[in-house]
Amino acid sequence: MSAKATLSIEWLSGCSGCELAFADLHEDLPAVLKDEVELVRIPILMDTKDYVPADVGMITGSIRTEHDIEAAQRMRECCKIIVALGTCPVYGGPHGGSYAHTTEELLTEAYVRNPTTRTSNPPTDVPGLLEEDRTLDSxxxxxxxIPGCPPHPAYIIEGLRSLLQGREPRIGQHNVCFRCQRAMEKTEVDTIRRGYEPPSDHDPSDPNLCFLSQGRLCFGSVTLDRCLAPCPQVGAPCFSCSGPSIPVILEPQKDARTMVATTMAHLTKIPEDAIIREIEQQAKTHYAYAMASPIFRHKPTFRLREWIKATGGGK
Known part of the structure; x- marks a missing residue:
């Protein structure tokens, strides 16, 4: 690759968080652009509609509409290297929740049952929805x-510089727990507490104690570290926004919910089957970021639709 490489960025069905993470490189961004990269396309920073040839193409967002398919194909035709940037193109992202519903159900909920919408007719002048959310490599x-929601700026700059130097970006093998400073300890806790429930005066949370030890569901042990674990540091359990850990990805028989339940049951007095049921009741929360990915859909233990039906809709 030449000393001055060209970079093109396109967003599909996403929230622009990954583009903002790119902009959050702050002082590192001008240095890279000045010395190594010529940015030829990025919708969040420049009004460019054309697809131009580029050495590296970064794509954010998932394949959710007919327009997304066309845009992805155009980028593939124009770019020598394609990078899936963020959890949406890698695993499908939160849009994967559509896996649990039909397109008709989604449109009815948005345009008919929605109390803030004045019309009952879905728009017809926008790109059509696909039946299911899909990953970019589909x-x-x-x-x-480069997964992450959004990817940490450090991983973006490392990935970009690796490509410019002709080598593959480094993907760590660690989970979020590796970065977390909370200690796993055995406790006498016998009740599950929802991760978003604030502690009561009679049951204060220990900022140094693992959430699982406190009876609070946290998916850090089954989530790939692409974030540097900021959530546990400020008192929020991990919801797996960076996607599954390496063992979950590579081993078909390993499922996130059973792995979390086994660990939590070992640390507390809560029965493992009770923890599994609790996770299934919140399946759309804990699997939200990657349920569109074949990594989960092809697992024999992944029965999301059954769980949602059994719990009257899921959460």
Whole structure:
């Protein structure tokens, strides 16, 4: 690759968080752009509609609409290397919740039952929804994956510089627990507490104690560290926004809910089957970021639709 490489960025169905993470490189961004990269396309910073040839193409967002398919194909045609940037193109992202519902159900909920919408007719002048949310590599060949919601700026700059130097970006093998400073300890806790429930005066949370030891569901042990674990540091359990850990990805028989339940049951007095049921009741929360990915859908233990039906809709 030449000393001055060209970079093109496109967003599909996403929230622009990954583009903002790119902009959050702050002083590192101008240095890279000045010395190594010519930015030829990025919708959040420049009004460019054309798809131009580029050495590296970064794509954010998932494949959710007919327009997303066309945009992804155009990027693949124009770019030598395609990078899936963020959890949405890598695993499908929160849009994967559509896996639990039909398109008709989604549109009815949004345009008919929605109390803030004045019309009962879904728009017809926008790109059509696909039947299911899909990952980027379901439509085009992807060369590099950088998950995260959004990816930490440090991983973005490391990935970009690796590509410019002709090597693959480093993907760590660690989970979020590796970065977390909370200690796993055995406790006498016998009741599950929802992760978003604030502690009561009679049951204060220990900022140095693992959430699982407190009876609070946390998916840090089954989530790939692409974030540097900021949530546990400020008192919020991990909801797996960076996608599954390496063992979950590589081993078909390993499922996130059973792995979390086994660990939590070992640390507390809560029965493992009770923890599994609790996770199934909140399946759309704990699997939200990756349920569109074949990594979960092809697992024999992943029965999301059954769980949602059994719990009257899921959460």
């Amino acid at each position: 439509e085009i060949e992807v060369d590099v994956y």
